[in-house]
Structures are given as structure tokens and as C-alpha cells.
Amino acid sequence: MNQGDTPRSNDPKPEDPPPPKLVDKSTFVTGKTLMVEGRLGHSRMLADARGETFLFVDVRSELDQVNQAGARSGFEPLNLAVVIDHSGSMKGQRERNAIDAAAGMIRRLRDGDTVSVVSYAEQAKVVIPVTTISSASRERLIREMLDGVNDPPSGNTCISCGIDLGMRTLSGRRAGIDRMLLLSDGEANRGVQDEGGMRVVARQARNRGATISSIGVDVDYNERLMSAIAREANGRHYFSETGENLEQIFDEELDSLVTAIAKDGKLVVELAPGVRVAEVLDRSYQQVDRRVIVPMGTFAVGEEKTFLIRLEVPPSPVGERPVAAVTFSYDDLAGREPGECFGELAANMTATPSEVSPLDAIVLGRLSRSETARTLEQANVLFAQGRTAEAQATVDAHLSEIKERREAAGLLTKAKDFFDPFGRDLDDEFNKQAGVLDEANAGFVEAESAPEPAAASRPGKAQVRRNAAQADAFSL
Template identity: 30%
Template structure:
């Protein structure tokens, strides 16, 4: 596992408080060519309430699951739980020893009744834990509606998914159609350190299910977490943007990154707030100080061995800092994180019926990205400048969608894009797409103006 840190500035003042951004980047190991992968465990929890009969949704899911089963090896473990007002274990989780029989069972899934999502999720977690034997698993929850029975509290369901993750199960959600509750499914995926996906039609749903299968089979790091502690003169360390983090009693931040696939890159942005350095008169200008100490832990899916890397983020000190240049990549990441937050606010505005407000959030964020790109010589073709151009175009396209498109579709598009903004970015393993499905092209379609 590779880990690097880029402070916004390379120097801080000794005699004043300060605030410094730090870009942390983690890159998963590449799977060596020809190296056997360990058996994977995938548990699918699918909504079979009456609304899934609309537009042949349940048929589309079943068809996608047939393709998924074809992609898995006999030694992989697969299970299917369905739910309406009652939970049913359609396929007990286990090795795929008889794929023909399994396909017949998949084809018998029928939709009717209400939506007890919580019971389906809980039963799916039980099956995933049983089948994975503590080797780790992925749970994919697919639903097209609002939970109307069982537990519907977002925070409680987030905690269910979080507990599953603490037992080695990453939880990803796929919202299907325009009637589901994106905040509910988003809370579950956040707790489970997975993705929040959105599909309006069977073809898109099938593609996303296939994509998640590919991520599972390419996994080279699981149960990945990062802890961040401030240095000696740091008052507070916090995450920038929408990345969820827990603050421990001693002020340490803990960030759950979940599973990473071969070569995947994840970026996180910290804000480090410093105080006047104690006994500054005893220190000489130019001395290095520690802004933060970062510890990264992950489990190798093949050996189940736990690995830990540590990194100290250091900067120089000076008695006085009159002028300094911000690192362009750190500044770009701050703008990307602002864009994620703008998408989340735009989604909320669309749910309130405020199209103008949603479009304003998106356009203002896109404009800040364009201005920054014009003001700084972001490096070369295919680099961060191209990514900024692609994000600015995406923000403008979303602003137009906020003004003209179906409000429910727009709200879900913005939410999914904001929730998936750092997953897989920087990797070309899956065609330059992040795990929300948003594309950042290798070649621009035109210069930003």
C-alpha cells in the first residue's frame, strides 16, 4: 500500500496561529499478473416489493444476477436475500457448485407487497458473515422504494451497516428508479464504507451490478482505515468535504476507507489548525515540525495478514511568513471537495423543490474551479488540469439538469455523484470512471473558458 502527503504550504509561522490543508493519497497494491485471487463472497439483498414490477425492474435485476453468477468462480460464495413485508433467503450463501440450479432459483424471484428494508439488510448481513467466515465480504443492497415497514430511521440503519463493516462486510447500495429514498440508501452505504449508486433503468442497473462484481474480484486491500493525529502544536485536525470520519476521545480522527481494488487511488483532504508554537523563542527558524502523524492499516485479502504504514507530515518553520504559494494539487483537491459538497446541497435543494438554489450551488462551484484553473498553470495533458476541466463541465451540465430535468432524477444524480466523488479517482482500471459512474475523460473535449 502506498501513502503520500502534500501540505498546502511548506512553511508555517512560529509566532501566530495558522491553518494548513494536507492532501493524503492512498494507492492500493497492484495484483501481480497470474497471481491467484482468493475466493470472494458476495451477498445480494434485493427488494421484491410490488413497486419492483414497474418497468420490469425485478426482471432486470434477475438478468443482471445471471451475468454476475457467470462471472464468479465455483469457489466464490454467493447468496441472495429478498424482502417485501417478509424476508426470504432465496439462495443460502455458499460456493457456486451448481450454477444451473442457482439460475433456476434466481428466475423464480417474484415481486409483490410492501418494503421492510431493515429486515432484508439484517438477514443479508447474517448470511454474509456466515458464508465469509471472517474473510471479508461485499453486500449489495438493491431497492427502488421508501422503507415503509420495520426500522426506517436513517441513523439506526447507518449503524447496522457500520457494525457489518466492523465485521468485515462492505455495504454498497443501488437505488433503482426515481422513487427510492437516496438519503436512506446513502446513510447505509456511508455506514458500510461502500458506494451509493443510482440506476433509473434495467440496463444501467445491470451495468452497475456488473461493475461492482468487477471491483470485488479486483480487490487487493480490505478493511482499510486511516487514523490521523495532530502534531505537538496542532489544535485540531478535521476532514474537508463529505468524507465521513469519527473523532476519538483524544482528538484522533479515524477514517474508514473500506475495500480498494488493484491500483485504486483514494484522496482525502485534512485541515490542520495550528496554535502559537509553545516556547517559540527557544526554537530556531527553519526547524521542521510535525503537522500530523498518519497511520494506515489494511488487510491483504489473500493472506488475511494486517499491514500498517505510518507517515509523518512535516513542514518548516519561520518567524514570519509574508507570502507563500499554495501547492496546486492541494488547491485542486479542495475545489473537488467543495464540488462534492455542492452536489449534496443541490440534491437537498431539489428535494425541497428549489431548482434555482440547486443550480446556483453547482454553477458557483464550477466557476471556482474554472477560475482556479485559469489562475494557475496546472500541469500537463492528462493531469490535474484536465480533471478540473472535466469536473467544471460536469458541474455546468448538472446545473442545467437542475433547471430542466425531472426533480427526482436530478436529486438522485447529484447525490450519487457527490457520494462517490473520491472512490476510484485516479485509476484507469475501469476506464477512467469513479465508483459513482461519473467520467473524467483522458482527453478534454475543449478548453474551459
């Protein structure tokens, strides 16, 4: 065709180039001593519409990547403060069990570790000041502890007094891993008494580098306060119905300390412009502009900690939509250097509703854990109000959801593009949740057969506290 000629209709037209293929950036895995997985709830979202998704982070040390014996031999001094309730309700076998457990822990501490023991009632006192463990001091410290709590337990309960004094003893230690074990069998009726105030006390301890694990003894302690302290200070909450398993609980805590491979873990999620926080589930956090900052504390060999946040995503055009950048920093005790992991997450926006992805199976499992914890807490409130039938109905409703989600997750994991870097057993995870919910309802039924009101009966009180401890475990 000559210049100026009109193109004929049957001349071939140049084809539009195909749209670039979008890369899936809805997951990442990175790390060395600690492995960090980031995951969006939806890899594909609807374009030009306001949407919601979840962002999930899993931080763990993999046993096949870190030699456990090597972690034990890498010496990081432990600074342990044992804070024991010495109020009137701790008379008799309860306190003897607590002292025996503390003595056993002191015997297992390594030379070079430090320990202090504090007792509290209406006020707190130092039973053993900060002392470095050695072959010469170990048995002497146990004798001093026995002498220091020789007077009969008496008075009211100031839990915050015990925490404050325990933290003051830890402030005199050398650099290392700081842990407080807090025992109580009663209600806080002196000092800080409300949950909000107790969270502030625990947060202050956490900000000073200490983890607090709380242990409720018998069935009359305030499980909400003790659980809140542990969650706020990156610890665990335990329930000891009789006190006979206190030594086992102390051993579990010590095992996590002597196999610690990282400390001062901090997760920072920086949201992309326009993305907003709808809800942070389970964990304490701070938000500064677009950054969500989550302290995660110390990690032992084989330990896993997770974070889940629900996000609002604004209307976005077709194509890749950045959601967040994830940074996890920590003090690497295995490599003796600072550690840092980084990853970015983005969703692919599509104009076709049928292409929108269902909620990711792994995120679904973690969301279900959070909702199971919430269900147990809601059932406890209803049961305490004498509304046992409503408590059971709440548990039953979530049990039905668990079964449906287990089936849905099973189908999702069979998809050809599903990838799980850690090989999780999601079916087992859902079964554990269902088992705990079944036990909760069975405990409520047993309490109904007691001669006194169900919520005031020993079986009822014990079940409420078991539920609180299980809710704490599901929230980690």
C-alpha cells in the same frame, strides 16, 4: 592582543553560524502493494500565529507496480450477498432487470466463492442461503433464485431488514472478501427510516468486515439514505434510471472484487500535541484522543481512495513544526501478509508573511472535489424545495470557483519545487467537476419545462439522483 587588553573596535568579530537549513517534510510517499502519499496543504506557515492547514492522504495501487493478471490469479474467496427490494414498487421490468443482473453475476463468480440472495419488503427472507459456487451448483442456484422471487412484489419497504438479514447470511461464510449489493427503488417506510439510524446499520456491517454498495433503481428511491449507506460502509452508490444498466453495475462491482489486492485497510492519523481537528471531509471516522481512525476497506488493482482533514495549528516558533504521523495498515492479499505504511508530516514555520506557501495544488484539487460534492447536495435540497433559481445560482457560483482554482492549480504545478509522485492530470480533474455541474444545471432547466412542478417531474427526480451518485464519486 595581550590578556586583559581591551578589544579594539576594528578587530574582526566572530560571525554567527548560519541557521540550519530546514528540510521540507510536508509530503511523503511510501508503500509496496499499496502506495500511500501524505501531504500538507501548506509546507510553510506563519510562526507565532494560530493557523489552519489541510492534511491529505492518497492510498492507491499502481498498475505498473502490481500485475493485474497476477492479482486475478491470487485467489481470495469472495462472499457476496445480493439484497433485492421485493416491495410493491418493484413490479414488472425493474425486478426482472435486477434478477437478470444477479443471475449474470452468479454465472461469473469463481468456483469456491460463496453467494446468498435476500429479498425484502415489509420483512426480509432468504431466497438463497450461503452456498459455495461450483460447476454443479451455479445454474441450480439461478433456478432457485427465480423460484424464490416468483411471487409478485408487494408491501412496504424495510431496507434495514434486508441489510440485517444479508449480514446474517454473510456471517455464515468462510474468511474472504465480504460484499453486499443492496438494491432499492423506493422510500424506507418500515424498520430504520432516518439517515442517522441507517448510518448506524451500515457502520455495524462495516465493523463486521463487510462493504455495502447501494444501487437506486428508477427515480423514486431515497438517494440520501442509499448514498449514506454506501459511504458509511466503504462502498459505492449507483443510480440506475431504468434498470437496464444493472448488469453493467454488477459487473463493475465484481471486477473490483476479483482484482482485490488488499482488504481491511485502516488509516490512523496521530496529531502532534496542540494540533486539533477542525473538520473531516466526506469520510466516516472515529477520534480517540489525538488519533483519527478511518476505515478504508478493500482495494482493487488500480483503485484509489483519499482522505482530507482540516486542521488547526497553534502558534508555534520559527522552525520545524510536527503536524501528524500517518499509519496505514492492511491485509496484503498479493503478498499474503500484513502490510503497513508509515510517514510523518511537518510544516516549516516562518516569521516572514511573504514566505508562507499557498495551498498545495493537489490538496486544492481534492478540496475542490469535496466542495463540488457538497454543492451538488445543497443544490438538490434547494431544488426539492422548489427553489430552482437558487439551486442553479449555487451551482453557478461554484462553477466560477472551479475555473479560478483550475488556473491557480496550473500555476502552482509549474513551480520548480512542485512534486507529484503519481503524475495526476489536475486540469482534467477540474474539467470533470465543471462538466458535472454543467449537467446538473442543464437537468434543472429541463425539469422546469415539464408540465408538473419541476421537483416532482421525472427529469427533475432523475437529475437529483444523478447528482447524488456524482457527489458520492467525488467524495471517495
